Amino acid sequence: MGEPVVSGTLPQFADPAQLAAAFERLAPGASLVWATGPSSLGTARNATRALVDTWIAEKRATCAHGREPGQSDRWLFRVYRTEPGPFRRNGISATGKAGRDKREDQNRVLGLLADCARRGTECPTNEAIAEALDLPTPWRARYLVQRLEAEGEIRLIEPARFGPRVIEIASSGLRTASVETAR
Known part of the structure; x- marks a missing residue:
């Protein structure tokens, strides 16, 4: 009769x-997509x-996977760096700046969010905040946004489930744009 027909999403692996x-080159806590495909990659073995299995065994990385936005049957498999990389050694980043205190970083994040609210643009992602403010990881940006919310400096109006989050600056009452408003 012949070979069975395979249907659905097939896995694809990075070189x-x-x-x-x-x-x-990856900073600690940052991630890369190493494969895409169905929710399980099965038992396929390749280089x-x-x-990735070697990095996990050496405790240099962890893995996670989740649905690709807008694709119900396609998943992204990510590897997260858990060890110090070239961007962070002995508390000093590659740019030569020693670790700043939390309050200074929070003020910088608040300034960026307030600027977005003044201009009526969407709230930046954690990745965009980290890149714009030279923070070590997106997780640091997420933590600082959470601290600002806990301290009452900002208020979360809409969480970032299917689009950018909408936040309100407590001191001015201005909000970042929602997806519908920004477009």
Whole structure:
């Protein structure tokens, strides 16, 4: 009768050499997509998966996966760097700046969010905040936004489930734009 027909999303893996080079430049806590496909990659063994398994065994990385936005049957498999990378050694970043205190970083994040609210633009993602303010990871940006909310400096109006979050600046009452308003 012949071979069975395979249907659905097939897994795709990153090139191992490119993945290894990108991983070495990756900041702690940051992630890379190493595969895409259905919710389970099955038992497929290849060089990319072996490389990621090695990083996990050496405790240099962890993995997670979740649905790709807008794709119900396609998943992203991410590898997160858990060890110090080239961007953070002995508390000093690659730019030479020693770790700042939390209040200074919170004020910088608040200034960025207030500027977005004044201009009527969407609230930036944690990744965009981290990049704009030279923070070590998006997790640091997320933490600082949560601290601002806990201290009453900002108020979360709409969480970021299917689009950008909408926040209100407590001192001015201004809000970042929602998806519908910004477009």
